[in-house]
Amino acid sequence: xxxxxxxxxxxxxxxxxxxxxxxxxxxxxxxxxxxxxxxxxxxxxxxxxxxxxxxxxxxxxxxxxxxxxxxxxxxxxxxxxxxxxxxxxxxxxxxxxxxxxxxxxxxxxxxxxxxxxxxxxxxxxxxxxxxxxxxxxxxxxxxxxxxxxxxxxxxxxxxxxxxxxxxxxxxxxxxxxxxxxxxxxxxxxxxxxxxxxxxxxxxxxxxxxxxxxxxxxxxxxxxxxxxxxxxxxxxxxxxxxxxxxxxxxxxxxxxxxxxxxxxxxxxxxxxxxxxxxxxxxxxxxxxxxxxxxxxxxxxx
Amino acid sequence: xxxxxxxxxxxxxxxxxxxxxxxxxxxxxxxxxxxxxxxxxxxxxxxxxxxxxxxxxxxxxxxxxxxxxxxxxxxxxxxxxxxxxxxxxxxxxxxxxxxxxxxxxxxxxxxxxxxxxxxxxxxxxxxxxxxxxxxxxxxxxxxxxxxxxxxxxxxxxxxxxxxxxxxxxxxxxxxxxxxxxxxxxxxxxxxxxxxxxxxxxxxxxxxxxxxxxxxxxxxxxxxxxxxxxxxxxxxxxxxxxxxxxxxxxxxxxxxxxxxxxxxxxxxxxxxxxxxxxxxxxxxxxxxxxxxxxxxxxxxx
Numbered sequence: 088x089x090x091x092x093x094x095x096x097x098x099x100x101x102x103x104x105x106x107x108x109x110x111x112x113x114x115x116x117x118x119x120x121x122x123x124x125x126x127x128x129x130x131x132x133x134x135x136x137x138x139x140x141x142x143x144x145x146x147x148x149x150x151x152x153x154x155x156x157x158x159x160x161x162x163x164x165x166x167x168x169x170x171x172x173x174x175x176x177x178x179x180x181x182x183x184x185x186x187x188x189x190x191x192x193x194x195x196x197x198x199x200x201x202x203x204x205x206x207x208x209x210x211x212x213x214x215x216x217x218x219x220x221x222x223x224x225x226x227x228x229x230x231x232x233x234x235x236x237x238x239x240x241x242x243x244x245x246x247x248x249x250x251x252x253x254x255x256x257x258x259x260x261x262x263x264x265x266x267x268x269x270x271x272x273x274x275x276x277x278x279x280x281x282x283x284x285x286x287x288x289x290x291x292x293x294x295x296x297x298x299x300x301x302x303x304x305x306x307x308x309x310x311x312x313x314x315x316x317x318x319x320x321x322x323x324x325x326x327x328x329x330x331x332x333x334x335x336x337x338x339x340x341x342x343x344x345x346x347x348x349x350x351x352x353x354x355x356x357x358x359x360x361x362x363x364x365x366x367x368x369x370x371x372x373x374x375x376x377x378x379x380x381x382x383x384x385x386x387x
Numbered sequence: 388x389x390x391x392x393x394x395x396x397x398x399x400x401x402x403x404x405x406x407x408x409x410x411x412x413x414x415x416x417x418x419x420x421x422x423x424x425x426x427x428x429x430x431x432x433x434x435x436x437x438x439x440x441x442x443x444x445x446x447x448x449x450x451x452x453x454x455x456x457x458x459x460x461x462x463x464x465x466x467x468x469x470x471x472x473x474x475x476x477x478x479x480x481x482x483x484x485x486x487x488x489x490x491x492x493x494x495x496x497x498x499x500x501x502x503x504x505x506x507x508x509x510x511x512x513x514x515x516x517x518x519x520x521x522x523x524x525x526x527x528x529x530x531x532x533x534x535x536x537x538x539x540x541x542x543x544x545x546x547x548x549x550x551x552x553x554x555x556x557x558x559x560x561x562x563x564x565x566x567x568x569x570x571x572x573x574x575x576x577x578x579x580x581x582x583x584x585x586x587x588x589x590x591x592x593x594x595x596x597x598x599x600x601x602x603x604x605x606x607x608x609x610x611x612x613x614x615x616x617x618x619x620x621x622x623x624x625x626x627x628x629x630x631x632x633x634x635x636x637x638x639x640x641x642x643x644x645x646x647x648x649x650x651x652x653x654x655x656x657x658x659x660x661x662x663x664x665x666x667x668x669x670x671x672x673x674x675x676x677x678x679x680x681x682x683x684x685x686x687x
Contacts, residue, residue: 158652218543220541220543236536237537237539242620243518243519243521243536243621244520244620244622247617247618247620249618253647255553313553314553314614317547317551317552320544320547322543347553348551350569351551351570354544354545
C-alpha cells in the first residue's frame with residue numbers, strides 16, 4: 088500500500104552528474120542535490136551522505152530508485168546484476184552500483200536505465216498517464232530510449248539500445264562519416280548533438296533557419312519513429328533531450344515518419360500532432376524517473 | 388484456476404485456411420479441422436459448426452482463443468475492437484471476427500495476431516518457457532513477428548509490423564525493386580518467399596548451393612535480428628515459416644547480425660548458436676498459439 092505522504096529516495100546516475108532527491112509517491116520532489124560524477128568511490132560516498140542527512144531531517148524513505156547511465160546488467164539472475172558494465176567512462180566499467188547503494192540503504196531498491204526510468208515517470212505522472220505503451224526518446228550527447236509495455240519498462244537480454252539502429256542516408260548528408268565510435272553512421276552517429284556540431288560547427292540551437300541540417304535531422308529522427316512504430320507499436324512517442332529543445336523539429340519528424348511509412352498504417356492517431364510530443368515532465372524526467380523506479384520496486 | 392484437463396477452443400485464422408481445434412491447458416491438441424478461407428460468412432459458419440459438434444463429443448470449452456491474420460484492431464476501447472481492418476484480402480476488410488465468434492461461443496475469448504499467438508505458445512510450451520521476453524519471427528509469404536515482454540504479447544496503437552522495416556541493400560542485390568506493394572524494398576519486399584521467387588524463379592529450397600541468394604537472404608534477416616536486439620533486447624529470437632525451413636540460413640543470419648552490430652553489445656549470449664533458433668513447436672505454433680490466447684483470456 089503506497090500513500091502519498093511516504094518518502095522515497097531517488098538517484099539519477101548520470102555520466103556528468105548524479106542528482107539525488109527525496110520525493111513522494113505523488114511525484115513531488117523535496118530535497119535535491121547535484122553531485123559531480125567523479126570516481127565511483129567518492130561519488131557514491133557523497134550520494135550516501137546526502138541521503139543520511141536528508142533522512143535525518145525528513146524521515147526514512149520507504150524505498151529507493153536508481154536510474155543510471157549504461158550499459159547496465161539488469162538480469163536478476165546474473166552475478167553482476169546491478170552493475171554498470173562495459174561503459175567507456177573511465178573508472179566506471181564493472182561498477183557494482185546497485186550493491187553499493189543497496190548495502191548503504193538496506194531498503195527495497197528499483198534499478199533500471201535512466202531512459203527507462205524517464206519513460207516510467209512519463210507513464211506515471213506525465214503525458215503518458217492513460218497509456219499502456221509508450222516510448223521516451225532522448226536526443227542529446229547520445230540517442231537513447233526507454234520503452235514501456237504493459238505499464239512496465241522493457242528489458243530482456245539487456246535493455247533497448249535504439250541509438251545504434253541503422254538509418255538511410257539523407258541525400259544532402261553525403262560524405263559525413265558520423266561520430267559513433269562503433270558504427271560511424273548509425274542513428275546516434277548521424278543525429279546526436281555531437282554529430283550536429285561535427286557538421287555545422289555549432290549546436291542546432293544556433294543553426295541558420297535555412298540550414299539543411301534541420302531537414303537532415305528531422306529525416307533521421309523520422310526514420311527512428313517509423314522504426315519504433317513498426318517494431319513496438321507504441322501509443323505515443325515522447326522526445327526530449329537537448330536537441331529536442333528545438334521545437335520546430337517535431338513537425339518535420341512527424342512528416343518524415345509518415346513519408347517513411349508510405350501510407351502503410353492508416354491510423355489517424357499517427358497523423359495527429361500529439362503522437363510525437365515533448366515529455367510533460369521536461370527536465371525533471373530523470374529524477375522523477377528514479378523516483379518512479381523506487382515506487383515500482385514495491386510492486387515487483 | 389486452470390487445470391490440465393479443461394478444454395479450450397482454438398482458432399488459427401489464416402488467409403488461406405482456418406485451423407480450429409479443441410485442446411487442453413497442457414498444450415495438447417485434440418480434435419482439429421482445417422477449413423479453406425472463403426468469404427467471412429461461410430468460413431465462420433463452418434468454424435462455429437465445428438465447435439458445436441466437437442463440444443457435443445468432448446464437452447464444453449472453458450474459453451476460446453483466436454490468432455488471426457491482420458491487420459487487427461486490438462484496442463479494447465475501440466468500437467471496432469476485434470475487427471480485421473484494412474486487409475487487402477477480398478471480402479475480409481472490416482470484418483467483425485471477434486464479435487461473430489464471441490456471440491456464437493459466449494465464453495471468454497482471447498484475441499491477438501497469429502504471430503503474437505505463436506510467440507505466446509513458444510513462451511508457454513515451447514523453447515521460450517524460461518524467458519520473460521522473446522521474439523517469434525515468421526518468414527514466408529510475408530514477414531511478421533510476435534513479441535513477448537513481461538510474459539505477455541506486445542501491442543499498443545496496433546501491433547508490431549516488423550516486416551515493413553527498412554534494411555540496407557546487399558551489394559549483390561542491386562536493381563531488384565522488391566515486391567512490397569507499399570514500400571517496394573522494405574524487409575518483406577526483399578526477403579519474403581515471393582521476393583526470393585521473383586529473383587531466382589523458384590523457392591529457396593530449390594536454389595543452388597552456391598546461389599548468392601543465400602547470402603543476400605541471410606544478410607537481410609541478420610539486419611532484422613540486429614534491429615530486434617537494439618529495439619527490443621529479447622532474450623532469444625525464434626524464426627519459423629516456410630523460408631526458415633532451410634536450416635543453413637540460421638548460421639548465416641547470426642553471423643550477419645553480429646556483423647551489423649559491429650561488437651557494440653559484447654554479450655556472449657548473442658554469439659551463442661541458440662540465440663536465433665527454430666521454434667520448438669514447429670508447424671503447431673499457430674494452433675497452439677490460439678490455444679495459448681484462450682488460456683490467456685482467463686488471466687486478463
